[in-house]
Structures are given as structure tokens and as C-alpha cells.
Amino acid sequence: MNLFSFFGALEIGLIYSLVALGVFISFRLLRFPDLTVDGSFATGGAVCAVLIAGGHSPLVSTIAATLVGAFTGLVTGWLNVKLKIMDLLASILVMIALYSVNLRIMGGPNVPLINTPTLFTQLQPAAMTDYMFRPLMLLGVVIAAKLIMDWFFLTEKGLAIRATGTNARMARSQGVNTGRMILLGMAISNGLVGLAGALFVQSQGGSDVSMGIGTIVIGLAAVIVGENILPSRRLTMSTLAVIFGAILYRLFIALALDSNFIGLQAQDLNLVTAVLVTVALIIPQIKRRLARKS
Numbered sequence: 001m002n003l004f005s006f007f008g009a010l011e012i013g014l015i016y017s018l019v020a021l022g023v024f025i026s027f028r029l030l031r032f033p034d035l036t037v038d039g040s041f042a043t044g045g046a047v048c049a050v051l052i053a054g055g056h057s058p059l060v061s062t063i064a065a066t067l068v069g070a071f072t073g074l075v076t077g078w079l080n081v082k083l084k085i086m087d088l089l090a091s092i093l094v095m096i097a098l099y100s101v102n103l104r105i106m107g108g109p110n111v112p113l114i115n116t117p118t119l120f121t122q123l124q125p126a127a128m129t130d131y132m133f134r135p136l137m138l139l140g141v142v143i144a145a146k147l148i149m150d151w152f153f154l155t156e157k158g159l160a161i162r163a164t165g166t167n168a169r170m171a172r173s174q175g176v177n178t179g180r181m182i183l184l185g186m187a188i189s190n191g192l193v194g195l196a197g198a199l200f201v202q203s204q205g206g207s208d209v210s211m212g213i214g215t216i217v218i219g220l221a222a223v224i225v226g227e228n229i230l231p232s233r234r235l236t237m238s239t240l241a242v243i244f245g246a247i248l249y250r251l252f253i254a255l256a257l258d259s260n261f262i263g264l265q266a267q268d269l270n271l272v273t274a275v276l277v278t279v280a281l282i283i284p285q286i287k288r289r290l291a292r293k294s
Helices: 003-029 037-053 058-081 087-106 119-123 130-152 156-166 168-173 178-204 215-229 235-257 266-293
Strands: 110-112 206-208
Touching (some): 003 037, 003 156, 003 178, 003 235, 037 058, 037 087, 037 178, 037 206, 037 215, 058 178, 119 130, 130 235, 156 168, 168 178, 235 266
Antiparallel strands (some): 110 206
8 A cells, every 4th residue: 555545545534533433422322223324424515515616615614514414313313202213213214315305405416526625725734735634634623523522421411411322211210301312412423424524525526425325334333343442431442442443444445455455346345344344343252262261
């Protein structure tokens, strides 16, 4: 893998770190199987791309995409909390609906961002190449998101969300409005995913209606890989593990597709993901067996 490919994989890995943090909130903290991610990632990208193409500020467009992503999570939570639709089914319904919504937002299957200003082009120093600046900028965004997330989930509201996911009945007995906590947690989760979608389209030069397909698998893979590499019950270490998991996942994919290394084709991507997740899942079993033998 050459230097350019490495920085490219690192760039995408950092973007998907935000997705992984969002998935960590829904799947690990709330225990909410949320497939909305496939839709909210594309929705965030669609909103950001349309606004930037329309002449709006990239920063305003990115914030708007984050808020719209949070709203999609809020809708999923509302279907579950207020209409009593099963959590998994509620997320599937929203994910399906968002495909049509994204087509409406973009007015077609894609929106190019060629030769239009983005956060990367506006903030890039003249003395630094883009393939080096983008990962550095994204690293700052990911670190900021991690620190804010670590802080929030140690506040009263954050602890209430964690209590809701751990034991909703006990949380209700302590006076926690578990319905509101689910809504808040889902909004934060998909807000991070929407932010990732906005940064992705600015990085890749446009949005596409199919760009969100498989996002939930990538997010889960990052969570599983990270938790097996850095196992910990502390929240600060868990979020760090998730970030490392996303970066390692993209680096592994880049190596698998590198013609000078493994040399797989792009159509083998899903196979590589399945193998990687399987290996990550069996590592703890191997460790336990070795511990028993010793």
C-alpha cells in the first residue's frame, strides 16, 4: 500500500468512526437494533450536497445535515415509543422511507460537488496537500465528537440513557422517562451518522442515493472489531476502541483490495467484511480456550 492509499483509507476510516460511534450508542448503550443508519447516512449526505450545490456555506450545510440525521433517528424512536412498533421494524420502515426521501431531496439519483467549495477546501492550508490535510481535519472532528460524547454520557441525561438501555424497568422505577431517553439517544446516534454522511460527500465529491447501503454493517464491524481489540467496560475506552475499529476496518479493506497485497476485486468487499467480522467474533472464544488450557 502506497502513502496515498494509506491516507485515503485513513480518511474514510475516520469518517466511518463517526458512524461507529452512532451505532455504539444505539446498539450498545440503548440496546436498540437500529437500521435507520443506512438511510440517515445518505440523507445527511444528500442534504449537505444539495445545500452546497445551491451556494450555501459548507459549514451551515454540514450542521443542517447533522440536524436532519438526528431527526431521522427521532422518527424511528417515535415510531417505537409512541406507536409501539417493534424497534427493529421501526428502523426498517424509516430506512425504506428515506430512500424515496433522499431521491426527493436530491431531485435525482446523485448530486455532484465538482469544483464547489467544501469544508476541506476552505480550511486547507496552502502549504499542505489535500490527501494529508483531510485525515488531520477529520481526526480533529472525531476527537471532538468522542470527548463530547464521553462527557455527555457521564451527565445526568447521559446516565439516564445508559440506564434505559441496561434495564428500562429499573430506570422507570427511579423516575427516568425511558421514552424520552430513547428519543434523545436515537437522535444523537443518527445525528452523528448524518454528520458522517455530510463529511463523506464533501470528501468524495458528491452524493448518491445508494451511498448508504451497507453502512450499518460497517458500523457494526467497527464496533465488534474495536471491542475485541480493546475490551473495556469504561465508556471512554469503549468509544476509543470503536474509533480504532473503524480505522482498522478501512485499512484492512484497503489492503485486501490492493493489487500488490491480496488483490481482491471491489465486488469482494462484502465477503471481506463478513470474514473480518467472523474473525473478530471468534477471537474471544479462542482466547478463552487458550486461557483454560494454560
